[in-house]
Amino acid sequence: MLRKFREWLETEQSIWSIGEQQVSNGNLAEIIRLSAVKQTLKDGRIVEVRIATVDDIPDIVRIQELSYNGTAPWNATALEHEIKRNRRALYLIASLESQTVAFVGTWFVEGEAHITNLAVVPTERQKGLAYYLLKEIEQLAEQQGMHQLSLEVRVSNATAQNLYRKLGFKAGKVKKGYYAGDHEDALEMSKPILRKRDIHGFNE
Numbered sequence: 001m002l003r004k005f006r007e008w009l010e011t012e013q014s015i016w017s018i019g020e021q022q023v024s025n026g027n028l029a030e031i032i033r034l035s036a037v038k039q040t041l042k043d044g045r046i047v048e049v050r051i052a053t054v055d056d057i058p059d060i061v062r063i064q065e066l067s068y069n070g071t072a073p074w075n076a077t078a079l080e081h082e083i084k085r086n087r088r089a090l091y092l093i094a095s096l097e098s099q100t101v102a103f104v105g106t107w108f109v110e111g112e113a114h115i116t117n118l119a120v121v122p123t124e125r126q127k128g129l130a131y132y133l134l135k136e137i138e139q140l141a142e143q144q145g146m147h148q149l150s151l152e153v154r155v156s157n158a159t160a161q162n163l164y165r166k167l168g169f170k171a172g173k174v175k176k177g178y179y180a181g182d183h184e185d186a187l188e189m190s191k192p193i194l195r196k197r198d199i200h201g202f203n204e
Contacts, residue, residue: 027087028108028144034092035139041128045096049136052091052103054083059093059100067119073180074105074117089116092136094129104133106141113141113193115151118160130160134167142193149193152178152186164189 029051039047052060057079064072074082082089088109094102102120106113115137120129138149153160155174165171169189178186 028090029083032090032140032144035136035143039128039132041096041132043127047101047129047132048095049092049133050095052083052093054080056091056093056100056103057083060091060103063100063103063119063121064117066121071181090137090140092133094133096124102129102133104130104137106137108141108144108146111145111147113137113144113146113149115149118151130163131167134163138167138191138193147193148190150188150190152188154179155185155187161187161189164191167191 032051034049034051037049039049041047057076060074060079061072061076064074079091082105083091086107089105089107091103091105093100101124103117104115105117106115108114115134118130118133141149149169151164151169152175153164161171169191172188172190175186175188177183
C-alpha cells in the first residue's frame with residue numbers, strides 16, 4: 001500500500017511543477033459533493049462539515065498542535081500544497097458553533113481512499129466527530145468509485161483502533177518505526193467499500 005502511494009506522489013510532484021493553473025483541472029475538491037453538511041452529535045449539538053480551503057490551514061495546524069503535544073505533522077506549507085495543488089487530496093473540516101474542532105485528510109488514488117490525517121481537539125473528543133467525518137469520507141469514496149479505505153494508526157492508540165474497528169476496518173501488517181520523531185510502529189488498517197449494487201446483488 002505504502003509503495004503505491006509513494007509512486008503516485010512522485011508522479012504528482014512532476015505534475016505540480018508545471019504550474020497551479022494547469023493542475024487545478026479535475027481537482028477533487030472542486031467536483032465532489034458532500035452527502036450531508038450537518039449532523040447532530042451525541043450531546044445534541046449540530047456539527048457542520050465542509051470542504052477545507054487554504055483559509056482553514058491555521059485551524060488545521062492548531063488542531064494538530066492540540067492533538068500531538070504541540071507539534072503539527074503536516075505544517076502550513078505542506079497543507080497549502082495539499083489543498084491547492086494535490087488534485088487527488090480532499091480535506092474536510094468540522095465546526096461547532098463556528099469553531100473548527102476537527103478535520104480529516106484523504107488521498108483518493110487508484111481505487112483507494114487513504115486517510116492521511118484525522119484529529120479532533122481534546123475537549124471535543126468522544127462525541128462522535130471522528131466517526132461522522134470517517135462515515136462522510138466513506139460515502140464520498142463510494143461516490144468516486146473507490147473500492148477500499150485505508151489508514152495507519154499508532155500501535156499504542158487503542159482508542160483510535162477501537163473506533164476504526166467499529167467502522168469495519170480490519171488490522172493488517174505492522175510498519176516498524178513508521179512515525180517520525182519517536183519511531184513508533186504503525187498498524188495498517190483497511191476496509192472494503194461495498195456499493196449499493198454489491199449489497200443488493202444487481203446494478204441499479
